[in-house]
Amino acid sequence: MIDLESGYILRPVNPVFIYFSLFCALLLNLLPIGNYGWVPDWLIVCIIFWNIHQHRYIGVTWAFIFGLLMDVHNSDLLGLHAFSYALVAYIAIAWQKRIVALSVASQALHLLPIFLLVALFPLLMHWILSGEIIWWALTGAIQAFIEALLWPLATRILLAPQRRPIDVDHTRPL
Template sequence: MIDFQSGYILRPVNPVFIYFSLFCALLLNLLPIGNYGWVPDWLIICMVFWNIHQHRYVSVITAFILGLMMDVHNSDLLGLHAFSYSLVAYVAISWHRRIVALTVLSQAVHLLPVFLLVALFPVLVHWALSGELYWWALTGAVQAFIEAMLWPLATRILLAPQRRPIDVDHNRPL
């Protein structure tokens, strides 16, 4: 795979690193910080990143399983996060060729509707099921903007192991 911003040919990704990063993102989501609008969904950032860059390792089924874990953790309607994570994974996989060719900031702008989808989907489902719309729950839009702003940092961190050279030769300039 080629990093289009630098023209650097990336090394193959280690699947252990992929699943370790997803596990760390899940642990960050499980922290008892609270369900505030300014707390980003770390798991969706990591999952969308791997769906775009390595969709053979992180599929819609992986997103569904991680969504079920988040449903159980949040004591929410079972399948709510699972469906929204699966939907977002499907969109990310179908857009992966378009997104990879863009700059990192353009990627963040293009992924903002995806982050809005996953942030506002639970609010819309609760509204459809109960008939009551909690306006304070619409702070998920703030969460989506924060996730889009964190996209360049996530890209830098998650691509770092692939950018390092295999062997460093100080006599060869390339």
């Protein structure tokens, strides 16, 4: 795979690193810092990243499983996050060829609707099921904007192990 930002050929990804990064993102989501609008959903950023860059290892099934874990953690309607995570993983895989060809800032703008979908889907389902809107839950839009702003940082961190050279040779042009 080629990193279109720098022009370097990336090393193959280690599946252990993928699962370790997802586990770390899950642990960040499980921190007891509250359900505030400024706290990003670290897990969905990581799921979308790996579905765009390595969808052979992380797919819709893993997104669904992580969504079930988040439903249990949030004591929410079972399947609410699971469906939204799986839907977003499917959209990320479908948009993969388009998003990889863009710069990182353009990727963040293209992924903003996906982040908004994940943040506002629980609000929409609660509205459909109960008939009332929880207005404070609209702060999920702030969460989606913060996740889009974190996308360049996530890209730099999660692609870092693939960017390092196997052996450094200063006379080699690549």
